[in-house]
Amino acid sequence: MNPPGLDDLLTCLRFPSVSTDSTKRADVRACAEWLVGQLRGIGLSTELRETPGHPVVLAKNQHQAGRRTVLIYGHYDVQPAEPLNEWKTPAFEPTIRDGRIYCRGATDNKGQFMAHLQGVRESIAAHAELPVNLIFLIEGEEEIGSPNLKPFLQKHADELKCDIVAISDTGMIAPGTGTFTYGLRGIACLEFVVHGPSIDLHSGLFGGAIMNPLTAAARLTATLHDADGKVAVQGFYDDVLPLETWEREAWAALGDADAEMLALTGSPALFGEPGYTARERVWARPTIEVNGIGGGYQGEGSKTVIGRTAFVKLSCRLVPGQNPDRVQQQVTDHLQRHTPPGVRLEIKPGHTGQPYRMDPHSAVGQAAQRALHKAFPGQKLALIREGGSIPIVQAFKDVLGADTLLLGLALPDSQMHAPNENYPIENFAAGVRLNQALLAELA
């Protein structure tokens, strides 16, 4: 028998609420309106709030002075389901196999925020009341970078004022292991374009007499790292806060992740900054990654041309201590200093996001840990950081002054953003328990 609330999740999953697809605009809105009905149905004062893009669903219980205010964030929009032919069952028809729900959005993020909703429903049904002042904020634009969320927070800062934010949109390190993510990497993006000749040239008629922009782009990119994988940009590591001893010990106690990392990536071998495990490299060390490179002939076979430009798209992942704007400037300076002769460099700064870290041993951190213990009884917890960036976490900090508890329920093989996304029913049930325990602990 399905646990209580699961049928509502299945209904929620059937909305193809793909925020990036303008042909699905009505589906996105229908999902939001359905959510409004759900939240009103459990007794919360709920509104659909318009933004320049997709609407925000905002729900509150009756707030009382002297109680802690908890904001639970989620997003009802989902990634596109393509390539559709790689799904074993239809992407927007939730299908249960071996205890998992297969559907786009099952894990990211409907399965997770619907567990919170069900937890609140059960608490109110049992006690006619919640132990805290609650705000549910469920947006519809997370998968397109939340362009309207920060302005929304700024505009409604008074009514969104809270003591702590809770989000279930991160991962668990293994099934059954309650996982508290207390840190995220920041980001600084930057694209550079190498300009050479004013037109594409015949490489026979001109090759050897000018600097080839593709060669120059490759040479410049090669200066970004040492042979051992360390970033070679001057000052890059200056502000990096080192890993604390307890973190290295705690992460080592989680077991060796190298084999899992190798299996997940399918790379021939692991590679990275010397002196750190793969997990430490991703969770707590900065990196510069080339996300795109292109220039000259892109088709089949050969075309003997000297392309007039080449581009390289970079993103730096940053760790606590580093300032994204400063790193962007350091990389810019480095590129300018190392530009080969005979070409002109153009720099296009991209978006940035702060790294994030909270103290998992703080009062709210300990409350979160106790809640995880109740949600996953009898199991050790994992205190981790993650390598990705969730810019809204910084927005909550900047605008509302609130820290965020990242208590995710995704599994490593939940296939988020990929075909056959799935979510274990047991994680839904654990999420319901987690919500109830969290609100009680935070009270």
Added chain:
Amino acid sequence: MNPPGLDDLLTCLRFPSVSTDSTKRADVRACAEWLVGQLRGIGLSTELRETPGHPVVLAKNQHQAGRRTVLIYGHYDVQPAEPLNEWKTPAFEPTIRDGRIYCRGATDNKGQFMAHLQGVRESIAAHAELPVNLIFLIEGEEEIGSPNLKPFLQKHADELKCDIVAISDTGMIAPGTGTFTYGLRGIACLEFVVHGPSIDLHSGLFGGAIMNPLTAAARLTATLHDADGKVAVQGFYDDVLPLETWEREAWAALGDADAEMLALTGSPALFGEPGYTARERVWARPTIEVNGIGGGYQGEGSKTVIGRTAFVKLSCRLVPGQNPDRVQQQVTDHLQRHTPPGVRLEIKPGHTGQPYRMDPHSAVGQAAQRALHKAFPGQKLALIREGGSIPIVQAFKDVLGADTLLLGLALPDSQMHAPNENYPIENFAAGVRLNQALLAELA
């Protein structure tokens, strides 16, 4: 008024006969069939000859014993026209502006072989006869390295037996200056693909723990040259024949080409192997050029992905003394030796072509010089080598034992292989004169 034969050239140019593009296979064939009609129309015995790829057009007059046999070679296939948005007028709609025809293939090679065709037409119309035994061989695979031409020559060596080959597919050093090209660079193409993870990865969740294939491709490419532009592949220069003193003097007497090279390329500065002028670098020194590089996200803005593969397309231009197969092996060895850890290298050898050099002061060389004087009366001639590759020149030497006269009609700004390729109408007219003078001088 258009000179005689120009309308036929315009018709020929409208065929988008891009040999590398399998979707244009029918267009390539249609162009060949149209040519058969043209050559039959001027009284030559003409056939379309099949190959495993695109067909060869073969035409002859009535051969007579005791006359010299001249083979005129051309190619009816053209380079891809991309990027299409950089063309001022459509790539396959010939448009005349300021005395030049703008169209893909206008110079390379339709405008040049069609001038020979018109010269023959006029000679036959005037004298009912040619002074030599003539063979027209017009192939459809030059832009993809003529993979089937050498076997074709071998298979039909008897009927293609000739004393000398004439090709107009090279350049003039300036408008009005008849130019005799007595040497060409060879070519050795090679693509390498760097394979990393088995799928595209989220650069936040994995960045720093594995070698990024795009970074590896850039690092590997950067090992191909020293900082001063010299090729860093072991043994690359071992077999290079040095420039002769008379050549350096003759080329210097043509005037300083550096300013022209800078203007033609539009590069911020010239750059290349120390100790040589730009002209010497291109005409007589080998190079390795990156013709294409690509991997990861190619669209606008940023996508924080680690692409699973990156490719680099290389072409080496080779000079007399070098062996293309040996160089291809040297580069392969170099790439394998320098592949960064954590990725897998795949090498795709491409086409090769021998470098070429003949004696411009030989008897046929002197005949060619006299023909150029008639085609460009009252002007000094230029004796040069060129940086491009025409591998079939070596094939003619190897299979038919015949030297080749390279009497090109392209201008330095004809934009071959690039958008807005163009050909001066006056060069078409000079080509008609050249053909008539050449056949007379060789007779």
